[in-house]
Amino acid sequence: GNRLPPSPLALPIIGHLHLLSPIPHQAFHKLSTKYGPLIYLLLGSVPCVLASTAETAKEFLKTHELSFSDRPFSAAVDYLTYGSADFSFAPYGPYWKFMKKICMSELLGGRTLDQLLPVRREEIRRLLMKMIRKSDSEDTVDVGGELITLANNIISRMMMNKRCSESEKEAEDVRSLVHEVAELTGTFNLSDYIWFCRNIDLQGLRKRFEDLHVRFDAMAEKIMKEHEEVRGEKNERGNEGDRVKDLLDILLDVAEDDKAELKLTRENIKAFILDIFAAGTDTTAITIEWALAELINQPDIFDKAREEIDSVVGKSRLVEESDIQNLPYLQAIVKETLRLHPTAPLIVRESTEDCKIGEYNIPKKTRLFVNVWAIGRDPKHWDNPLEFRPNRFLTEGSGKSQLDVRGQHFHLLPFGSGRRGCPATTLALQVVQTTLASMIQCFKFKLGDGKGTTVDMTEAPGLTLPRAHPLVCVPVARFNLLPLI
Numbered sequence: 001g002n003r004l005p006p007s008p009l010a011l012p013i014i015g016h017l018h019l020l021s022p023i024p025h026q027a028f029h030k031l032s033t034k035y036g037p038l039i040y041l042l043l044g045s046v047p048c049v050l051a052s053t054a055e056t057a058k059e060f061l062k063t064h065e066l067s068f069s070d071r072p073f074s075a076a077v078d079y080l081t082y083g084s085a086d087f088s089f090a091p092y093g094p095y096w097k098f099m100k101k102i103c104m105s106e107l108l109g110g111r112t113l114d115q116l117l118p119v120r121r122e123e124i125r126r127l128l129m130k131m132i133r134k135s136d137s138e139d140t141v142d143v144g145g146e147l148i149t150l151a152n153n154i155i156s157r158m159m160m161n162k163r164c165s166e167s168e169k170e171a172e173d174v175r176s177l178v179h180e181v182a183e184l185t186g187t188f189n190l191s192d193y194i195w196f197c198r199n200i201d202l203q204g205l206r207k208r209f210e211d212l213h214v215r216f217d218a219m220a221e222k223i224m225k226e227h228e229e230v231r232g233e234k235n236e237r238g239n240e241g242d243r244v245k246d247l248l249d250i251l252l253d254v255a256e257d258d259k260a261e262l263k264l265t266r267e268n269i270k271a272f273i274l275d276i277f278a279a280g281t282d283t284t285a286i287t288i289e290w291a292l293a294e295l296i297n298q299p300d301i302f303d304k305a306r307e308e309i310d311s312v313v314g315k316s317r318l319v320e321e322s323d324i325q326n327l328p329y330l331q332a333i334v335k336e337t338l339r340l341h342p343t344a345p346l347i348v349r350e351s352t353e354d355c356k357i358g359e360y361n362i363p364k365k366t367r368l369f370v371n372v373w374a375i376g377r378d379p380k381h382w383d384n385p386l387e388f389r390p391n392r393f394l395t396e397g398s399g400k401s402q403l404d405v406r407g408q409h410f411h412l413l414p415f416g417s418g419r420r421g422c423p424a425t426t427l428a429l430q431v432v433q434t435t436l437a438s439m440i441q442c443f444k445f446k447l448g449d450g451k452g453t454t455v456d457m458t459e460a461p462g463l464t465l466p467r468a469h470p471l472v473c474v475p476v477a478r479f480n481l482l483p484l485i
């Protein structure tokens with residue numbers, strides 16, 4: 001037959017759009033408890049399916065992977081990605097495949113990440129220095145804000161050998177630009193619908209896209225020109241190769257390579273820069289913020305993590321990326337954070353052909369949402385799912401100790417799965433684990449403004465699972481840290 005999955009009653013014109021607020025992944029979760037693990041929805045006029053369990057996720061992302069490897073298109077994406085010249089939103093075709101190959105072999109591959117290790121080390125030290133000063137003056141730190149700056153600087157230096165915050169003003173410009181782009185493209189894109197509800201002023205919205213596009217383009221052009229100048233000089237002097245290449249150098253090399261399978265355009269390169277900032281900054285920073293909030297709320301877990309680091313690393317040097325493999329409890333804390341607080345709570349794809357899932361027919365051009373957030377809290381797969389218990393990943397015999405977060409285990413999908421999964425999982429884990437470990441090693445935390453001893457864990461609306469209440473606290477250095485930095 002021609003059966004679609006079960007569906008709540010739809011309203012004229014808006015379909016099920018009214019059911020999504022205020023926080024889409026939470027609203028979706030509620031719908032799934034009522035209508036089941038696979039639901040059909042009409043968002044405005046767009047047909048969608050919603051997968052809310054590990055089993056349904058596997059059907060779409062693995063069994064029928066190739067039918068669901070496109071991303072949906074929206075006006076924001078069109079404006080901001082140079083007419084879809086980018087990577088994150090590119091259709092699953094030759095251009096995407098070409099870029100994916102470069103991503104995995106060069107841009108985000110092991111060798112590049114190794115070469116750029118000093119960037120990550122320096123930026124983490126810069127954050128720690130700032131916190132040491134706050135500790136000395138017994139001042140509060142806006143942890144979330146500092147982590148966004150950290151993530152932004154790491155990405156910016158990897159991408160184009162430039163920190164965002166040479167000056168505070170410049171840093172703020174880049175931060176707000178990146179934030180707006182992420183908000184508007186809705187990296188995991190729901191926003192066009194939500195705006196439709198909230199904001200009928202489509203004209204005003206278009207103006208915002210244009211504005212943002214112009215601002216971003218100016219920034220990207222400036223950076224590209226600077227690079228091209230340096231490359232010109234290098235070529236004249238003939239001494240290329242004495243400096244570590246940043247990602248932009250690698251992209252420009254590919255663009256100049258006449259033997260490359262595809263010719264990268266200027267738009268492609270700018271759009272890629274935009275993608276990396278939009279996909280990599282908030283997700284990384286907010287994950288670390290959630291992890292720290294959980295630890296502050298559970299001093300016994302915090303103590304245990306600190307003891308592990310003290311015994312493996314000691315107090316005479318700072319924890320390094322290479323220590324992480326010897327810190328299983330820390331790794332478990334990060335997995336548990338990604339289970340409960342996945343900063344990409346919904347995976348968004350689109351189907352390229354008709355397809356049969358179980359007894360249901362899913363037509364071509366149907367948008368897919370996989371509710372990663374709900375799957376991580378499913379009591380069928382997780383004991384006491386709402387409790388933060390890193391030990392669940394360590395207990396021998398529970399079967400959970402072998403679980404990783406790279407998309408092989410469909411009840412834990414913080415980075416998605418398959419070909420279209422996050423290409424920067426390794427980098428993201430390096431930054432999250434090492435930053436968290438160094439904060440644990442160096443500081444204890446007192447909550448700011450006398451707000452008691454527990455951190456409020458409410459989520460706010462937003463595509464990257466922002467916290468409703470910013471984590472503000474006073475870092476207290478555990479010992480004299482300066483010799484370590």
Ligand code: HEM
Binds near residue numbers: 088089155280343
């Ligand atoms: C904790 C941090 C991060 C999380 C939780 C995360 C999660 C995700 C998820 C769930 C997806 C969609 C996967 C799918 O459709 O199956 C994705 C895609 C993507 N991520 Fe990440 N990510 C993180 C960090 C980063 C970083 C640091 C970068 C870049 C440096 C990055 C770049 C991308 C890109 C380019 C895509 C699109 C890939 C494509 O369409 O083929 N992500 N990420």
